[in-house]
Amino acid sequence: MGTLKKQFGKRMKTLRTSAKMTQEQLANDVGVTIESISNIERGIHGPSFDTLEKIAEVLKIPVQDLFVFE
Amino acid sequence: MGTLKKQFGKRMKTLRTSAKMTQEQLANDVGVTIESISNIERGIHGPSFDTLEKIAEVLKIPVQDLFVFE
DNA sequence: AGGCAACACGAAGTTTAACTTCGTTACGAC
DNA sequence: GTCGTAACGAAGTTAAACTTCGTGTTGCCT
Numbered sequence: 583m584g585t586l587k588k589q590f591g592k593r594m595k596t597l598r599t600s601a602k603m604t605q606e607q608l609a610n611d612v613g614v615t616i617e618s619i620s621n622i623e624r625g626i627h628g629p630s631f632d633t634l635e636k637i638a639e640v641l642k643i644p645v646q647d648l649f650v651f652e
Numbered sequence: 653m654g655t656l657k658k659q660f661g662k663r664m665k666t667l668r669t670s671a672k673m674t675q676e677q678l679a680n681d682v683g684v685t686i687e688s689i690s691n692i693e694r695g696i697h698g699p700s701f702d703t704l705e706k707i708a709e710v711l712k713i714p715v716q717d718l719f720v721f722e
Numbered sequence: 723a724g725g726c727a728a729c730a731c732g733a734a735g736t737t738t739a740a741c742t743t744c745g746t747t748a749c750g751a752c
Numbered sequence: 753g754t755c756g757t758a759a760c761g762a763a764g765t766t767a768a769a770c771t772t773c774g775t776g777t778t779g780c781c782t
Contacts, residue, residue, distance in 0.1 A: 586705040586715060604728065606695060615754055618770050620729065630739065631698025635656040646719040675758065688741055690758065697740055700768065 588625030589651045595623045597641050597648070611640040658695035659721045665693045667711050667718070681710040 605623070616635060618620040621627055627643055629637060638645040668678055675693070679686040684703060692695055699707060708715040 599717075606728080615771060616729085617731095617772080620731080621770080622661055624730075626731090628701025628704075630769060631657055631660075632739085634698075644718055644719070649714070649719060649772090650717040652753080668739090674756085676756095686758085687743080687760095690760080691741080696760090700740060702768085703740080703770075710738060 587622075587628045589621040590628060590648065591625040593651060594637065594646055597643065598623075601633060601641055603641075608637075612636045654664065660698060660718065661693040661695040663721060668693075670675075671711055673687065673711075676693055678707075678710060682706045692710045 598605070603611075605616050605619045609619045612619070612633060613636060618633075622629055628634075634645060634648070638648060641648075668675070673681075675686050675689045681688045682689070682703060683706060692699055698704075704715060704718070708718060711718075
């Protein structure tokens with residue numbers, strides 16, 4: 583079922599806080615609104631492929647790492 | 653730059669052929685058209701998050717593996 | 723107590739990109 | 753020589769990402 587969005591959101595939040603960034607900083611750097619980041623972290627929706635690429639860039643990690651769960 | 657879609661498409665094709673599936677089979681099982689699979693593999697566009705989850709399911713691999721490049 | 727920072731959360735609207743539906747072309751296998 | 757598989761284009765539709773409001777909450781600080 584649709585658990586991927588929630589797992590991804592949780593993982594992204596972990597990585598963002600580890601990087602000591604606020605949702606607002608991440609939103610600005612990625613180029614989306616803070617609400618969008620909030621929605622992604624809460625599993626409301628996932629990022630587009632372009633946004634996914636930018637998130638990894640801003641967090642300075644391989645995209646792969648965003649899909650490492652547990 | 654927008655290289656993620658191309659890398660992903662290449663990776664997906666590798667995994668699909670390894671699983672000995674045609675684009676048509678994958679499309680049917682995932683629930684999209686063959687053209688969509690073709691577009692994804694060629695890097696025209698990426699999958700939605702829901703489609704991404706189904707692709708990994710059908711290929712019987714963790715989503716993470718779809719983002720292992722080189 | 724009051725205020726501020728950071729975020730959760732909802733609803734309703736917009737926009738973009740994923741996805742479809744045509745159709746043509748190519749190439750290897752048999 | 754045609755069958756299976758897939759590349760590739762254009763143009764249209766749809767769904768999901770994304771925005772723009774706004775309210776509520778939690779924790780920290782003085």
